[in-house]
Amino acid sequence: MRNKKRFLSIVAAVSMAASVFAGCGSTGGAEESAAPETTTAVESEEAAATESEAALAATDETADGYVGSGGTYTMYLRSTFIDWINDLEWYKEAEKRTGVTVEYQKGTSDEFGVYSEIDQMVLSGTLTDCTMVRQDQANVYGAQGAFYDLKPLIAEYAPHIQAYLDENPDYTSLVTNEDGGIYGLLVEAPQMANFIFYRQDHFDKAGIDVASIQTMDDFTEALRTLKEYYSDVENYYPLQGRDAVVRFQAFFDCASNISAEESNGFYYNSVDSGYDIHADNAYKMIETMKTWYDEGLINPEWVAGAFTEGDWEAAMWEGRGSVSFDFYTRPAAYNLEGTNYDPDYNMQIMPYLKDDDGNQMKAQTGPRYNQNRATVINAQASEETAITIIQFIDYFFSEEGQTLANWGVEGVSYEVVDGEKQFIADYDVELAKPDGEMEWSFLSDRYTVCKPLDSTAFFSFNSGIVRDAALSMFNDEYLQYGINVIYTDEQSEELSTILASLKDSCEAGLVSFIRGTTELNEENWQAFLDEMDAAGYTRMEELQLEAYRNTYGE
Template sequence: MRNKKKVISIIVALAMTAASLTACGSGGKGAESAPAAAEGTGNTTAASTEAESSATGSEESAADGYVGSGGTYTMYLRSTFVDWINDLEWYKEAEKRTGVTVEYQKGTSVENDVYTEVDQMVLSNTLTDSTMCKQDQANIYGAQGAFYDLKPLIDEYAPHIKAYLDANPDYESLVTNEDGSIYGLLVEGIQKGSFIFYRQDHFDKAGVDVSGIKTVDDFTEALRTLKAYYKDVPNYYPLNGRETPLRFQSLFNCNSNISAEESNGFYYNNVELGYDVHADGAYTMVETMKKWYDEGLINPEWIAGAFSEGDWEAAMWEGRGSISFDFYTRPAAFNLEGKNYDPDYNMAIMDFFNDTDGNPMKVQTDTRYNQKRATVINAKASEETAKTIIQFIDYFYSDEGQTLANWGVEGISYEEKDGQKEYIVSYDEELAKPDGEMEWSFLSDRFTICKPLDTTAFYSFNSEIVKDAALKLFTDEHLQYGINIIYSDEQSEELATLTASLKDSCDAGIIAFIRGTKELNEDNWKAFLDEMDAAGYTRMEELQLAAYQNTYND
């Protein structure tokens, strides 16, 4: 049984702000963090109208996977999400096929502020029929009677969601509260890793054959060759990056990890980039990175924390760097601008490495489900409205609904060849359309509606360089998948306090070894590990393990 959440302090805090209930912000369909002009939450918009009929031209008949009879409901969402939804051809087609109209109430454009607004609306009884909130909000307010228990609704009205829960017991365990209820359904997200990408034109000129890079040792030799070839280029370092340089743990088998039996390393709030200093490969990682640093193979400013994202981009565009290990869409982004600096500019993506025994090293991913995006139903909504909502969501768990949301309409956005779906719309052309213009877009990392994910479709709707590499490399063989965990309030509070200083201390200690300000040897490394354990490393692992076991009842 999971630990109970403490809610009294939350209710008191909300009561103090309820009288000043306000709402603001409305964003475009671009970057989620983009600021926007103030706009009241009373701005309600339907995602489809008679005048805005879909460009599909399909017949308005009942959808094969829809088990309802249409209807209308209201939903409060971040304004950015509403703008995205309103531009989607496939979403308008879904409303047309099901006869369901969602009247969206726009909230702020800042995601974290959305959750505060949900708090205020729940307390003031002004919440729409449905909304999206954090999972812990769903469980706290649901247990207090503010949200529907979705389990009876699913059992009676949503056969496709029920089938998904039956087929995914870990998901069912994750969304089931300690009282046995399901108060929110979580969005399934893409579990993607980072890519090692490189200037193919640099490699060709330096005589480096990328197909020969199988191990970290091979990689180091390639760095040396590049450094020697471009020795006359001022401030040239083959390996460059942004933010933390401690992102190579997957190349040395020292990722943080967790299971029912053990927790190793920084997992809380570090699923994608967490490392474990006690792993056998951790010392080798630091030793190798020190070698890169001493030989001028990695940018020393990056190691020192003095290299901004703009510095990194400039170095990679201007020829002062050849290799990076970063977000999976970055290679395509560099290529878009790179030709303006060098007509030969060609960023490519490298295969992941093997260890010395020939086994693939696994790159970390984020969690499968986004615990900040739980779809809930207001308990004050009528049962008929709740039925409309759950059956609309259920449609997207059917085969037809999944095809529509992930591929669109056959003959218009995709076609089938030899049993395989292929997009016939252009990724670049669709995403270049201005805000407010209808588009066939299938970016499943943007929130639209709670639905399963088709990873093949997601990666296929991308630039060619990213699509080909993702379909090849983002597989079970090469990925260590992040695991969703529910932390109690007590665990979250202690872990947040503990890791705030512990992670900084651990990072600083490793960087000191790499830069040589502290001598790297076995004795000093052991002393460093002992120091981290005494500072709370072991306690951190204990808390993470307990949370995992509570989440999955192990």
């Protein structure tokens, strides 16, 4: 009875943590979940007699990297993920080569809603053989015996996963629970940053050479030139955007960061977007943004938080803006529609800025592994089923499995030219296919299977403008890589409590300086810093540092 009560309390605690996290990071609305619907990825629409299928049939390949003997198991997933999986040609080929069939059961379309559903399924004993959960769920339930410890399964039945663990000690440390067990395998995520993108046609007409924009001062001067040239355009502001306006911290050397020595700024739940108000150049950042605001170089509605995504898109399409700093695929999306508004429309990507000494400034990325996507095996599944599951996952850690999941089939979706793989499958054509139609798609930021990431493949499968910029700029020279950190329940609870008010108060204070509501001077700035420290800023940094050291044993 004591263990049952403890298990119930753990379920309640994890459910509460899920609701807190969803409130902070989920963009999906709450949706009512339909009754579980079973589907298999080998079921496709009758539009099956395609050239690609004929080519696949001709190859008649078997899986050299697969060490199992086929089988079937059930898996509960967010419905959106299942819809994606069911449309993937390479996934269908993987099931054919391995002889494994996964019977998917659909949960809600909201990712964080699925986690709550899984809480209830674990409690009621109705969970499928396999599922995907948050890492904290995997460790809590796994330690209580609800999930398999994957460590012995991997050692005996999954040689390719074992090799990956041996070659990536940081990953091994990350997925290993404090009791020594491995209860969930995390998905490797693309490490990508926002791009600075601009209307090349606007720059050309205003006489601006983008190559001359090296520093933040150069950037500001370019905005001034644009503002003057397009002064007759109503409601024109050179710099436009959506959501949080404080997003340029990386180009002032004010990005949040963490190491074994120190934690600076907002890192918890803000790995790729956090800033540090105590950084040496934080004052300069706000001073510069105030200049943008005072001179009409940035949209005041955006600064005030009153500019929606739709407003931003309309402004950028209709010529009321020339520059943005946002998600890396946005430039291509703007170009798709841009010529409908202006025949000269030409969005391009600007190199990241340098500091005043010529040193490259680095844009922030998310962490390497997605801690919201841990693949687990239900302890109620038979040992035979557990082996089938771990060996199917293991296939995608083999050389052949990685090639299939990241590139597809040679001669069908890719070819080898001078020793290098190149996609034959056209990004725009494949992604234009309607839902339910099979496609060659390799968007590894979507959940499909637990597998290592081929960054070159991921960024190569894109529209030309994004592909070229990503392959040249998403590397060590230009990126500050996010770091995975594991927080205890107590740390997460305290951080969530602190951030519930601190983050909004901090951003409101910064915006107040930018808009001139509060005079920006050294005295007021120091008072602001003191106020934020008293509200929990320094305690937040202490907790983040403690968690980092616990994660990596430093």
